[in-house]
Amino acid sequence: MNSNPLPPIISHDLAEPTIFNPGKLIELSRLQKGLPPCPVPSGCLLDFDGEILEYLASSRQAEFDPNWPCFHTRLYRWKSGENEFGIIGGTIGAPFAVLVAEELFASGCQSLVTLGSAGLIGEGIDPPFFILIEGALRDEGTSYHYLPPSSFVEADRNILKRVNSRLTEAGIPVHRGTTWTTDAPFRETASRASQCRLQGVMAVEMEAAALLALAEARKRKIVCLSHVTNQMAQGQNDFDKGGRSGLETAIRLCEETLRALLSS
Numbered sequence: 001m002n003s004n005p006l007p008p009i010i011s012h013d014l015a016e017p018t019i020f021n022p023g024k025l026i027e028l029s030r031l032q033k034g035l036p037p038c039p040v041p042s043g044c045l046l047d048f049d050g051e052i053l054e055y056l057a058s059s060r061q062a063e064f065d066p067n068w069p070c071f072h073t074r075l076y077r078w079k080s081g082e083n084e085f086g087i088i089g090g091t092i093g094a095p096f097a098v099l100v101a102e103e104l105f106a107s108g109c110q111s112l113v114t115l116g117s118a119g120l121i122g123e124g125i126d127p128p129f130f131i132l133i134e135g136a137l138r139d140e141g142t143s144y145h146y147l148p149p150s151s152f153v154e155a156d157r158n159i160l161k162r163v164n165s166r167l168t169e170a171g172i173p174v175h176r177g178t179t180w181t182t183d184a185p186f187r188e189t190a191s192r193a194s195q196c197r198l199q200g201v202m203a204v205e206m207e208a209a210a211l212l213a214l215a216e217a218r219k220r221k222i223v224c225l226s227h228v229t230n231q232m233a234q235g236q237n238d239f240d241k242g243g244r245s246g247l248e249t250a251i252r253l254c255e256e257t258l259r260a261l262l263s264s
Contacts, residue, residue, distance in 0.1 A: 009141050010149045014217075022099075023106035030069035038067040039108040040075065041086040043258040046097055048116030048207065049227075050089030051241075052251055062087055070103055072096075080255050083262075092116065094142040094183060094210035101214060101222070111221040111261035113254055114211055117241075118203035118226035119188070121180060121196050127231065128242050130174045130253055131202055132164060133224040136209035137180040139192075143213035152178070153212045155224070159264065163223055166260035172253050177202035179226060181209035203228045221261050225253060 030038065047053045056062035056078055065086075068075035078085045086109065091100045101112055120127055135154040138144070143153055160176070167174050180196045182188060182204060196204070208224040215222035227250060229241050241247065 009144050012145055014146070014148065021106075022102040026069055026103055026106055029071055033069055035067045035069050038065065038069060038075075040068070040104055041077065041084050042108070042110040043083065043262045044086035044088070044104050044109045044112050045078070045254050045258065046091050046100065046112065046114040047087055047089045047254075048092045048097070048114065051247065052115070052254065053087050053089035055247060055251070056087065070100070073100055083255075083259065085255075085258055092206060094140045094181065094207050097207040098142050098210045098214050101211060101220075105218070105220055111223075111258065111264075112211075113223050113225065113257045113261065114207060115225045115227060115250060115254055116205060116207060117230070118179060118205040118228045119185075120202075120228050120231045121193055121204055122177070122200075122202040123197065125175070127228045128240060128246060129228050130172075130250070131179065131226040131228060132160065132167070132174045132176045133179050133208045133212070133226060134160060134176050135178045136205075136212055136224070137178070137196060137199070137201060138209040138213070140181050140183040140206070140209055142210035143181075146210075146213040146217035153209050153216065155212050156215065156221075159221060159223060159261065162264050163257050163260045166256050167253070170252065170256045172249065172256060174225075174253065175202065179208050179224075180204040182206060221264070223257055223261060225257065 062076040062078040065075045073088045076087045078087045091097045135152050178201050180201045205226050211222050
């Protein structure tokens with residue numbers, strides 16, 4: 001039995017090189033499948049819920065790229081004005097989101113934006129609304145493989161300032177705040193939610209802490225957005241995203257955030 005008193009999740013040597021490299025994984029997958037090299041667009045979006053991708057694909061604004069060699073996902077190329085972005089849907093949860101993010105960065109991505117649904121924690125505002133995430137409570141496991149233990153991980157302030165300025169100019173409403181990232185959505189308790197509320201947390205989601213830890217540890221440009229749509233199934237109108245208007249706003253939000261990152 002291991003005599004180390006620390007649980008494995010906080011006893012990693014973060015300076016030790018990894019033996020499993022995302023670039024090598026992508027290359028071996030490409031060779032195994034007999035595919036040509038597939039550099040991805042500089043700006044990419046992880047659409048956790050998949051609804052943006054579904055709409056863009058059905059309206060032929062995004063085209064499937066058959067040369068993306070990832071074993072787990074399908075990459076689409078999204079034409080938006082003069083830009084082409086990469087978009088992958090359904091990468092829900094911190095481990096999966098970071099796995100795919102690492103593969104995208106290894107394949108040429110320079111800036112990554114993520115968007116998914118979140119549950120309301122804060123008071124004084126009703127869903128639906130969007131959050132530009134400034135920091136996240138680390139109640140998941142993936143972030144501890146990238147950064148030393150701490151309660152919160154913070155987003156890059158200079159990047160947030162640039163994004164917020166662009167969104168303001170574009171007239172896209174967004175709140176700035178902190179979220180609680182959990183690996184276990186069906187273990188969200190009233191006492192933990194209350195504690196998070198006292199810490200100024202606005203919403204609960206499943207990916208931001210891990211992605212922001214990756215960004216800090218690997219010096220990557222990542223912006224995490226959340227669409228607060230529910231009160232954890234406690235409200236009559238939970239999971240209402242605002243219909244077609246809400247979808248169009250979400251798409252514009254992601255477009256302008258990506259452009260802000262690519263211009264920085």
